[in-house]
Amino acid sequence: MTGFRLGYVPGVTPAKWSRIWAERLPRIPLELVQVGAADAPDLVRRSELDAVLLRLPIDRTGLHAIPLYVEQSVVVVPKDHVITAAEEIGTDDLADELMLHPLDDVLDWAHPPGRLIEDRPERTRDAVELVAMGTGLLVVPQSLARLHHRKDLTYRPLTGVPESQVALSWREGDDRELVEHLIGIVRGRTVNSSRGPDLPKPKRAPQKTAQKTPQKKFRRRR
Numbered sequence: 001m002t003g004f005r006l007g008y009v010p011g012v013t014p015a016k017w018s019r020i021w022a023e024r025l026p027r028i029p030l031e032l033v034q035v036g037a038a039d040a041p042d043l044v045r046r047s048e049l050d051a052v053l054l055r056l057p058i059d060r061t062g063l064h065a066i067p068l069y070v071e072q073s074v075v076v077v078p079k080d081h082v083i084t085a086a087e088e089i090g091t092d093d094l095a096d097e098l099m100l101h102p103l104d105d106v107l108d109w110a111h112p113p114g115r116l117i118e119d120r121p122e123r124t125r126d127a128v129e130l131v132a133m134g135t136g137l138l139v140v141p142q143s144l145a146r147l148h149h150r151k152d153l154t155y156r157p158l159t160g161v162p163e164s165q166v167a168l169s170w171r172e173g174d175d176r177e178l179v180e181h182l183i184g185i186v187r188g189r190t191v192n193s194s195r196g197p198d199l200p201k202p203k204r205a206p207q208k209t210a211q212k213t214p215q216k217k218f219r220r221r222r
Helices: 015-024 040-045 124-132 142-147 177-186
Strands: 004-008 030-034 051-056 063-071 073-078 098-100 137-141 153-159 164-171
Touching (some): 073 124, 098 124
Parallel strands (some): 004 051
Antiparallel strands (some): 051 164, 063 164, 073 137, 073 153
């Protein structure tokens, strides 16, 4: 039976949904494919992926997208930076800091707070290395800070900045039952939910009926 290709951008973890899929649809393999954030929408439009977990906003031409959850934005700093003394910081705390803005930034803003470094690194991974070198600081969704974790770096929650919204996206007009199954899974629907598609119910093992022992008839002696 044909499988289902689900893409996901860096930092998004589809493992939980993949396990649920395997439990409900054990005969249909779910192939997980990590893709770049910039490439994700077009891969679905070209039918190279059946659906994708990505970050909004995107160009929704030809696509459906349902928001799933919002990620906290954080600032990545060296472990010995003065900012680490606070549990949470605001944009005013970054006013005098040099800030990195990678070309693959997933946050919906013109530029980060603080003093922006004009030379933009190509990838977030490269920007993290520059933070470790003391070049500047970096604002990313918390999942990307965890993905690119280094022992010499840490991060703090940052308020007053855009947050990253993760969504499930698929092609317009694609109303296949497998797509409906996936939508139900990521939205937390149970197998018996009336809103979800019909799923085959597990068959129960046939119960054995107890056999009656024939009773002997006794004749009275005369």
